[in-house]
Amino acid sequence: MIVRPALCTIVLTLVTVAVHAKTPVATGTGGAVATISEQASQSALAILDRGGNAIDAAVAAAATLGVTDPFSCGIGGGGFMVVYLAKEKRVITIDHRETAPASFTPSSFTANGKELDFDTTVASGLSVGVPGTVRGWHEALQRYGTMSFAQVLAPAIRVAGDGFTVNDNFTRMVTENTAKFSRFPATAALYLEDGKAIPAGTLLRNPDMAKAYRALATGGVRAFYEGPLAQAIVDAVNRPATKAGSAVMGGAMTLADLANYEARLRPAVRTTYRGYELYGMPLPGSGGVAVGEALNILEGFELGKLPRAQAEHLYLEASRLAFADRNAYLADPEYVEAPVAGLLSKDYAAKRRALIDGRKAPTASVAAGDPYAFQRDASVPLRPLPAKGKLLREGAHTTHLTVADKEGNIVAYTFTIESWGGSGIVVPGYGFLLNNELTDFDFTGPHPNVPEAGKRPRSSMAPTIALRDGKPAFTVGSPGGATIITTVLQTIVNHVDFGMPMDDAIAAPRLSQRNGATTDVEPGFAGTAQAHALARYGHRWSSAPEEIGAANAIVFNPDGTVTAVSERRRHGIGSALVQNKAH
Incomplete structure (x- = not known):
């Protein structure tokens, strides 16, 4: 057994015990959960088995992910939770995105008139937003849950204290961050x-994180935002x-920044697509708006009847147009009057759809449109000049989980600490990493x-719940x-338009066009028949x-x-569990 130095009371043991196959x-029937971690899924299932609802189970899973997937999420960050309440038949959202400290200004990421280096800013106190995760969990449990912090955190406390076996994926992520992590002794x-x-194969215990969770279990939300932990x-x-x-x-965060942090309950973004009602996260989440706009554009094409390459070309071009608008207009709604109604207008989608060349992809970025004419809101008389579209660097490392209970309540939850x-920065004595969420801001304006x-800061997180004929149909996020x-x-296109079972829809090769000259693809895609077919449309x-x-x-x-x-x-294979498995 290896005992770590006193500055961080971590215990590591190399073990050869086989990890439970995910x-x-x-x-099946009853409750269900899907996460990227077997321990997190088991935590959620344990809460469901003890009579907790989907909200209770989602917080339990999230807390455990903070232990087993600490590079992508945790109490040092924030997130978006979309909840379907079965008895009320309505969808609500809880925004617990991080906020900039009161010291921040539009020039905080500049020096001598130039943008600060992005990577240097990431690995700094200046990048850390006021964490919102704990406040979000508190609001979810207080308003819609049935259990206490002590009850839902118990599984995560056990995993943090007893330890879990590090896998190859975990080791790979640490390896990629060795330079950053080595700067901070904790x-x-x-x-x-x-x-x-x-x-890989190491049993990693994190008693400091267990200590942090126990503080929440006994002291509630105030234990995080006030006192020694704060x-x-x-x-x-x-x-x-x-x-x-x-x-x-270093940054300039104060105890007042933490004490004053508030989560927001916001109306969900709603759009329709081929008979489905889709509910997503509103601003400052750009995902719900961008996904909705792209689907509205695609609704004008009968994708399921087209050759696959042509349909995928149209998917890429709809995404390109939606990203042009997303990049130009969307931000925190408490600071910016964004034209959301216009962007989600079916008439506006028709105007944007007309710009797609069904035979050829453009060779450069496309311009943002003018959604203000479709806004249906007399309080927005001006048409600001759209900012020049640019691909802002954004951390790709977050986590998404989804839970349903036997009563029909559903949670789609994406939360993050931004980059891997x-x-x-691990908070000494408490074992959790702090976010770099403020690098999601544009470093310079006007924007x-x-x-x-x-x-x-604007986010791309897009937890989504779909209804059909007023009943839950599916939920998805990433x-x-x-x-x-x-x-x-x-x-969604794979599942709804191409009729793919959800597991095949998720497993399919991913193509990400975000209004750039090239489309991001996964390893091994470029030489495939699918790639060659799309290349004939000009895609690179x-x-x-x-x-x-x-x-x-x-x-x-x-x-039923x-x-x-x-x-x-992907990510070392995920974990899907149901309460009563069908045989």
């Missing part, structure tokens, strides 16, 4: 051994403890998404930064293919059963 698809003590990633967060942000010779920028490993005090939007969009592929997203979904079948679906291969 099942990426499960069908982080290095947790995830590195002799300067290298802890190896002070530890402020100190870690403003004066990051770094190894000798490593210069890292967030800022790289709707520039940083401002208290503002929430991590992946800006590729979240295209993953959710493509999965990214030069550095990477895995795109790690989606999770639940399908509500006509016979549910099918939970996760990834077959």
